[in-house]
Amino acid sequence: MNPHPQLAILGFGTMGQAISAGLVEASGYPAGRIRVATRHPQAARSRAEALGLAPGPDPAAAVRAAEVVLLCVKPRELKGLLAGLTGTGALDHRPLLVSIAAGVSLDFLAGQVPGGTPLVRAMPNTPCAIRRGMTVLSPGTGVTPTQMALARSLFEPLGRVLELDEKHMDAVTGLSASGPAFQFVILEALAEGGVQCGLPRAVALELAAQVAAGLG
Ligand SMILES: NC(=O)c1ccc[n+]([C@@H]2O[C@H](COP(=O)([O-])OP(=O)(O)OC[C@H]3O[C@@H](n4cnc5c(N)ncnc54)[C@H](OP(=O)(O)O)[C@@H]3O)[C@@H](O)[C@H]2O)c1
DSSP: OOSSOOEEEEOOSHHHHHHHHIIIIITOOOGGGEEEEOSOHHHHHHHHHHTTOOBOSOHHHHHHTOSEEEEOSOHHHHHHHHHHHHHTTTTTTOOEEEEOOTTOOHHHHHTTSOTTOOEEEEEOOGGGGGTOEEEEEEEOTTOOHHHHHHHHHHHGGGEEEEEOOGGGHHHHIIIIITHHHHHHHHHHHHHHHHHHTTOOHHHHHHHHHHHHHHHO
């Protein structure tokens, strides 16, 4: 198995960028093996180029060249995106599809793509960008151990990886995927307490941030 499969990342927002940064900057994934695609490539250009990635062709062209497709669009965009890919035959070679969309089931995904397309549901988090991520994976029906190993190989360089039954995905989404946002609220509240007690805001933020870093 090629340790760096040809990868298409569809969606290059918060998570598409966090995963790309973790793969390319922190893990040495060859930028040439990754294509990112969005609806508006011009908007993604500078962020992609900073990682050495070319904001690619349209999603269908990126998928046709891919062994693994990482779906990093908002849940509401998935149905239309997958309909377009299926309709243009871009999935006919049955690449491994890995969806990180919150709340979107494997059953729903299976209904949008050609029969026999291997599917994995993943729930990563933003610290993947600095290799401190937590990702949970759930295999779809019929996914082979080799395909699961392929999915794991994308996320293991970005932090910790667990495999769990899909029934746990909503809890995982609330805990480890949303956890960084909750931690920032706590951190800001801590700093605000310091400001209320007279500390300059920059100092209060530095103290609170260092407390959080020390717990890591
Ligand atoms: N944010 C988190 O902490 C987090 C954690 C775990 C999982 N997730 C999941 O990750 C997914 C992405 O979330 P996000 O926060 O990264 O969203 P985001 O910042 O809004 O990024 C979405 C990206 O998708 C692109 N896009 C939208 N429609 C598209 C289409 N039809 N084809 C190709 N690209 C398309 C957008 O660019 P254009 O508008 O230019 O197309 C944008 O680059 C969601 O499903 C979410 O549930 C998020």
